[in-house]
Amino acid sequence: MALGLTIALLGGALAVVLGGIGSAIGVGLAGQASSGVMSEDPEKFGSLLLLVALPGTQGIYGFLSAFLVILKLGLTGGSPVAVNFYQGWQILIACLPVGLTGLVSGIHQGKVCASGVYMVAKQPKDLMKPVIMAALVETYAVLGLLITILLLNGIKL
């Protein structure tokens, strides 16, 4: 019983940690690039902020998946649902899509955003174009989130 719950919690933790790492690295990359640009042109803060914030979604997806796990386990109400060994593993596996896609896509989205920052430095009017490019990378985190939600929804406790 307790083992099942532990494994399930590990799943939730993985979702939020892996997504968070991806986003942290991604936002970090874009943030460094934008600080460089802003040292020349401080007025660009507003438009660059958008590009820097963009790789942050993976962390949020991981966070909300973890929250769904918490809800599913009934941890908020103080009366946890009984989870057996197999159900624990099921929840952990359900968390992997959002965690792993978030980890990798967050880093790569950060790179795309960083180069987008340089583009905006030279072509301030074309802000939305790198944003769309970054969204192409994010697609896979969104799909990972989708499958995690569907899997979590399908697991019977």
Next chain:
Amino acid sequence: MAVAEMLKVELIAPARLKSPLLKKFQQAALIQIEESARELPHEEMSINEIDKLHTLEERLHQAIVYLKAWSGQSGFKKLLTPRPTLNKNEIETLRHDSTWLKILQTFEALKRKRDEISAQIRQLEREKALLQPLASLALPLDKVEKFKETDFICFSLGTLPLASLEALEEHLRHEPFWAGEVALMAKRIVMGVIYLKEKEYDVREVLERLGWEPYSLSEFVVSFLKKGETAAQVMKRLDQERENLARAGAEIDQEIKNLTGHLEQLMKAADIITNELRRQEAFQRLGRTQKTIYLKGWVLAENKEKLISLLQPYQQKIYLNLSQPSPEETPPIALDNPPLFRPFELITRLYGLPQPRSLDPTVYLSPFFFVFVGLAVSEAGYGLIVSLASLAALYFLKSKGGLRTFLKLLVYLGGANILFGSLVGGWFGYPWRKVLLIDPLRDPLSFLLLALVLGFLQVWFGTLLNLLQEIKKKNYSRAIFVDGGWLLLLPSLIGAGLTGHRLGWLLAGLGALGIIFFSSPARNPVARFFGGLYNLYDISRYLADVLSYSRLLALGLATSVIAMVVNTLARTAWGIPWLGWLIAGFIFIGGHLFNLGISFLGGFVHSMRLQFVEFFSKFFRAGGRPFQPLALEGKYIEFE
């Protein structure tokens, strides 16, 4: 509702009419002037004159930037004040009115004086810092300057590194010279040295080995100091001088500040000069002979009558020809949609304008985009906030151009969320059960199905648009068999899969045959067959395209779940004694604002991607150049 029709304008006029004609065109903002200048020996307008205008424009811009910084308007207030306006009739009078030029010259003179004073103040501060080490020296400075030697002894002032102090003391015991400490600096010590003249060579050698650097007064100080003044006295006087200068500087600042009242006049002048430059540059593009000018350009077909009546007064003197563009020519593109759809042009523009003689996708993407943003955010409360905020911004900011279009689009998208948020989402995380069609948290599969159905519709519709386009280009076989084949194949395949009915398989097969036999451009029938068979493999692309719309579910769910998390946290915080309500309020407002930001950004960007990647790839080719008529455009002001 498409790409606006363009007419080619050709105009030949006597050269002396060039100025009045270009002025008229600029005021009417009707035609875009193309490059048709030929190498002609006769140049009426020298490059010099354009340079002069450029310089004047630059001077005005500099003055405006400087004065704006002094005008002391805060950012928000600046945002709310509408731009000053200028009537077209005032342009000529203002251009030849010399007041603004005088203001500009006054400003520049003041600015020069101010810069000089700033430079002087900086110099005084530098000199004072240089004198600082001698502050405690009681010897008058002019003595230091003049008193170098007598018949028997020499005196010199200089600095030594602190580290060589001990070595110096050692030397002092043996060598016949005296050294006295004047002041300490960070790493060096200022010293005066007195020695016998006959030993000069030895002493200097010792000092140099220890790292001695002679200290000499700067030319400025030498000319500044009065007889008998010590360093401290000179420094005091430097300070006084600096204060005087600062006072004078402040007076000039005040004068400059008084000039900010004329800022509007300068801005008007700057924009008038800019537009004059634009006219001169347009003139450079004209074809010219000694007596005539030739203008080639474009006008919107709907403005044909306007152009003709504009040129009415010159009828006898000019030749005007308006014609349909020939197929080799590429007219510029202007989008022309009903007002309801105009905000969505922003999305088309972002991707790129359509090529001439092709379709404008704006109207077709608008309903899809509206629904997709509605589903991807699916928060009625956020929709209400965004709509109201955008309406307020539209009302108060009185902005024009791109920002205005964007705000209008946001009003729509907010509306989409009020609608779809109520149907498949919630109000600030709380579903409104009465009108709720699908609860995405309890029944995500229905929502997923909805997203995929919408995706299928858009992809199918995109293929249909391509069919219509191919027909317009008279590629009948391609249109009917290939595009038609897909249009038939895709729905019948789904129908057959769902019902298992034989008719479905039959129709799907029929569509596939069209694709197999007509999609490959090869002439060889075998190559054609296998090429076609290979093209049938595109069905995987259609599948991937439709599945891509599942993101609507994920994004919509993300908004709902985060909204729910915010509510849960706020509820938990409510339980904290005394301050619970305050913390809960902060969490509720801050959390929902944060969620609003990221969900709208995500919803907007991903819905846009669905248009660009999944929808446009079926039929749309960008590559048009924008229609930019010669017009009066202000950087600071609006022309009426």
